[in-house]
Amino acid sequence: MHTGLEIDSVLKSFGERTILADVYLKCCQGDIIALFGRNGTGKSTLLNIIFGTLKADRSFIRIDGKVMNGPAFRSGLLAYLPQHPSLPSHLKVSQIADLCIAPEDRKRFLADKILFRIRTSRICEISTGEQRYLEIKTTLFSTAPYILLDEPFSGVSPVVAEQIRELMSESAREHGIILTDHNFREVHKIANRLTLLNECYLKEIKNIEELIPYGYYQP
Amino acid sequence: MDSLQRWKTQYRFYRTFFLSTLKFSVLVSFLFASMGGITSFILYNGSIMDSVKLWFRLIPTVGLGFDYIYKELTHKEEYFFYYNQGISKYQLWIVTFIVMFICCNLLNQIIQLCIQALK
Numbered sequence: 001m002h003t004g005l006e007i008d009s010v011l012k013s014f015g016e017r018t019i020l021a022d023v024y025l026k027c028c029q030g031d032i033i034a035l036f037g038r039n040g041t042g043k044s045t046l047l048n049i050i051f052g053t054l055k056a057d058r059s060f061i062r063i064d065g066k067v068m069n070g071p072a073f074r075s076g077l078l079a080y081l082p083q084h085p086s087l088p089s090h091l092k093v094s095q096i097a098d099l100c101i102a103p104e105d106r107k108r109f110l111a112d113k114i115l116f117r118i119r120t121s122r123i124c125e126i127s128t129g130e131q132r133y134l135e136i137k138t139t140l141f142s143t144a145p146y147i148l149l150d151e152p153f154s155g156v157s158p159v160v161a162e163q164i165r166e167l168m169s170e171s172a173r174e175h176g177i178i179l180t181d182h183n184f185r186e187v188h189k190i191a192n193r194l195t196l197l198n199e200c201y202l203k204e205i206k207n208i209e210e211l212i213p214y215g216y217y218q219p
Numbered sequence: 220m221d222s223l224q225r226w227k228t229q230y231r232f233y234r235t236f237f238l239s240t241l242k243f244s245v246l247v248s249f250l251f252a253s254m255g256g257i258t259s260f261i262l263y264n265g266s267i268m269d270s271v272k273l274w275f276r277l278i279p280t281v282g283l284g285f286d287y288i289y290k291e292l293t294h295k296e297e298y299f300f301y302y303n304q305g306i307s308k309y310q311l312w313i314v315t316f317i318v319m320f321i322c323c324n325l326l327n328q329i330i331q332l333c334i335q336a337l338k
Contacts, residue, residue, distance in 0.1 A: 053302060076225060076305040086299040090239060099231055100303075142303065 003064050004028040005078075005146045005176055007050055011058040012042065019045055020056070021200040027146060027176040032168060034187045035180040036205075036216065037197035043180040044083055046197070047148045050178070051080045063146065079142035083150045085131050089124040093134060096123070100138050109141055114160070129156050136164055140171040147171065149179035153186045165190045184216055225305070232304050236311050237318055243289055244282030244319070251277050268334065275327040279319040287312060 010023035019042035027033055037043050048054035050061060052071025061068040063077045072078050087096060093115060101109045110119055114133055118126050126134070136152050152168075153161050161183075168177060168190050181187045188194070194205035196214065205211060256270030290297070298308050 051302070053299075071307065073302045074305050074307060079303050080299060082296060082299045084296045086296040088235070088239060088297050088300055089294070091235070099228075099235065139303070144303075 001064065002029050002145045002176075005050075005064075005178075006060075006062040007046075008060040008062075009058055010046065010049060010056050010060075012045055012049060012054075012056045018200050020049075020197075020202075023197075023202045025178070025195065025202060027178050029145065029174065029176050030172055031176045031178075031193055032172050032191045033176075033178045033193045033195060034184075034191035035178060035195050035197060035202075036184060036187075036211065036214075037180070038214075039182075041197040042200070043197055044150050046202075047080065047150050047178070047180065051078055051148055053080075077144055078146050078148060079139050079144040080148045081135055081139040081150055081152060083154075085128070085135065087123045087131065087135055087138075090122065092120060092122050093126070094119045096134065096138060101141050102143060105141055109137065112163070114163075129160060132156050133160050133164070137167060140167050140175075142175075145174070146176045147178070149177065149181075151181050152179060153181045153183040161186050184211075229304055229306055232301055232306055233311070233314050236301060237315050240283060240286045240290075240315055240319075243286040244278055246282075247285045248274055248277035248280075248282030251281055271330065272327060275323040278323045279316055283312075283316060283319060 005027040007023065007025045010020050012018070012020040023046060025033070035043050035046070045054060049056045049059055050072060052068070052073045061072050063072060063075060066075065066077075068075065073080065091099075094110070097106050097109055097115075097119075110116055114130060115137070118130055118134075123131060123134075132152075132155050136149070139147055139149065152164060156164065165186070168179075171177065172192075179187065179191070188208070194208070194211070196203045196205055196211065198214065252270050252274035255273050256265065256267065259265030259269055298311075301308075301311055
């Protein structure tokens with residue numbers, strides 16, 4: 001039973017500089033939570049803390065009722081798309097599918113124009129945009145109930161961005177998704193909850209006009 | 220059943236990582252073993268078999284060590300591929316070292332036995 005991913009009391013400083021203070025966030029199945037914020041406000045830091053690849057000064061993470069004492073990724077309940085390419089360059093696209101995708105979903109996974117065309121290519125032989133698309137699709141097809149996406153729209157064309165949005169809404173039926181991206185117009189089209197990281201604190205945005213003072217929208 | 224399935228999946232990821240370390244560590248250890256072999260041949264009249272023995276000892280130690288540094292410097296992000304399956308960096312390297320150590324020792328013993336048998 002998926003009761004949700006809860007992050008509470010997150011505190012993180014780098015030297016004298018506090019990046020995150022008392023951050024609270026809850027993500028449930030069906031949520032697509034957009035995390036906005038300027039460069040250096042701690043969006044990627046927060047995702048890394050949730051995933052367990054960065055230790056916070058203080059944090060409390062609970063996934064589906066289980067309190068995470070060690071890195072949360074060890075539980076297998078989280079999937080994470082990092083900002084930079086992370087697929088092993090020596091593997092072929094079909095091998096990635098064999099490794100990461102459940103047998104019943106593999107056909108559906110490779111049945112799109114982009115992936116079908118490159119299925120026999122190695123990761124090092126395909127373009128950055130194709131790599132990004134493959135990574136996003138692999139993450140969204142994960143069996144983990146909660147997905148963290150760090151800048152999924154960076155380096156992809158508008159047509160591919162459209163496909164990614166469709167994949168995300170399809171995936172959100174079974175998953176809870178937290179994503180961060182500077183391309184707020186793309187994110188805004190897909191997200192059903194908006195949050196803003198500003199001056200260490202995470203604020204829930206109820207009305208899109210609340211983002212105007214932060215330079216996101218022109219009135 | 221779920222944990223068995225998860226173990227099966229993780230096994231395939233461990234195998235993928237192990238295979239990704241082979242090329243570099245075998246090559247680096249071969250270079251070191253060759254240098255060691257040449258030195259021992261010149262200084263102590265050593266045999267080729269001493270170099271082979273040394274090579275098998277260097278693969279899981281020096282070879283794997285150099286591969287670790289190489290991956291840390293150039294392919295650090297690739298660990299996320301394994302994190303997404305619930306496997307940590309330390310688990311990957313410990314399992315790879317153990318498997319490589321056992322394989323190299325076994326291979327070394329087999330070669331020694333073959334030589335003994337041929338004598």
